Amino acid sequence: MIRVENLSKHFIRQASGRWQRGKGEVVQAVKDISFCAEDGQITGLLGANGAGKTTTLRMIGALLKQDGGHILVDGVAVQAGQQATQAQMGVLSDARGLYPRLSARENIVYYGVLHGMSREQAHQRVDVLAEVLELKPILERRCDGFSQGEKMKTALARALVHDPKNIILDEPTNGLDVLATRALREFLRWLRSPAGGSKCIIFSTHIMQEVERLCDHVVVVAHGKTVAQGSVAALLSQVGATDFEDAFVKLAFDQSAEPSIQTRSAA
Numbered sequence: 301m302i303r304v305e306n307l308s309k310h311f312i313r314q315a316s317g318r319w320q321r322g323k324g325e326v327v328q329a330v331k332d333i334s335f336c337a338e339d340g341q342i343t344g345l346l347g348a349n350g351a352g353k354t355t356t357l358r359m360i361g362a363l364l365k366q367d368g369g370h371i372l373v374d375g376v377a378v379q380a381g382q383q384a385t386q387a388q389m390g391v392l393s394d395a396r397g398l399y400p401r402l403s404a405r406e407n408i409v410y411y412g413v414l415h416g417m418s419r420e421q422a423h424q425r426v427d428v429l430a431e432v433l434e435l436k437p438i439l440e441r442r443c444d445g446f447s448q449g450e451k452m453k454t455a456l457a458r459a460l461v462h463d464p465k466n467i468i469l470d471e472p473t474n475g476l477d478v479l480a481t482r483a484l485r486e487f488l489r490w491l492r493s494p495a496g497g498s499k500c501i502i503f504s505t506h507i508m509q510e511v512e513r514l515c516d517h518v519v520v521v522a523h524g525k526t527v528a529q530g531s532v533a534a535l536l537s538q539v540g541a542t543d544f545e546d547a548f549v550k551l552a553f554d555q556s557a558e559p560s561i562q563t564r565s566a567a
C-alpha cells in the first residue's frame with residue numbers, strides 16, 4: 301500500500317531557464333497532494349500537463365526529495381535515494397534511461413542484479429516478461445535504434461524484473477500500438493489479481509478509456525493539489541456526467557486559476 305499525505309515540491313528556475321539553487325522563479329509543482337493506493341488495486345493519477353503528476357510519481361519512487369508531506373510504502377517512509385522502499389517498488393518514469401549499447405536483455409538483467417537477483421534468476425524472469433510483453437523479437441538486439449514502443453516495453457520489463465509489490469507507471473502506453481496496449485492492459489489486470497500477487501499499481505495517463513477500463517480508484521490533481529478522488533462511477537456521479545472525459549474536464553479544469561510562480565530568493 302502507498303499512502304501520500306500533504307505532499308509538496310517546488311523548483312527554482314533561473315532567468316536562463318535552468319533549474320538550480322539561487323534567486324529566480326519559484327515554481328510550486330506540487331502544493332498539497334494526498335491519496336491512498338491500496339494493494340490489489342490500480343490507482344489512476346490524472347491531471348492536465350503541469351498539474352504535478354510526474355513530480356509526484358518521482359517523489360513516490362524516491363527519485364526526488366519532497367519539500368513537505370509524507371510518503372509511506374507498506375508503512376515505511378520514503379527517502380530519496382534510499383533503498384528501504386525502492387527494493388519493493390518498480391518505477392517506470394518519463395525518463396526511460398536505457399543503455400543504448402546494451403541489448404534489451406542486458407538492460408533488464410543488469411537492473412535485476414542491482415536489486416539483488418542472481419544472474420540466473422534475472423535471466424529466468426526476463427524470459428517470463430518477454431513472453432507477456434512480446435519482447436522476444438527484440439530481446440537480443442541493442443537498444444540503440446529502438447522505436448518508442450520498443451523502448452517502452454523494455455523499460456517496463458526492467459521496472460518489473462525484481463517482481464516488486466508496488467508499481468509506479470508514468471504513461472506506460474505511450475508509443476505502444478493497439479495490440480501492445482491491450483496486452484499491457486491485461487497484464488496489469490493480472491498483476492492486480494491475487495494470482496498476480498495483488499500488486500499496488502499507480503499509473504498516470506491522458507487516455508480516459510484506459511482509466512475507465514483499468515482503474516479501481518482515480519485521483520484528479522489540478523494546480524498541484526488533489527481536487528477529487530474516488531471510483532470512476534463516483535466521480536461521474538459527483539459532477540453529474542455520463543462521459544468520463546467530460547467529468548475529468550469539469551474536475552481538472554473547472555478550478556479557479558491559481559498562480560504557481562512567484563519570484564523570491566532561495567538559499
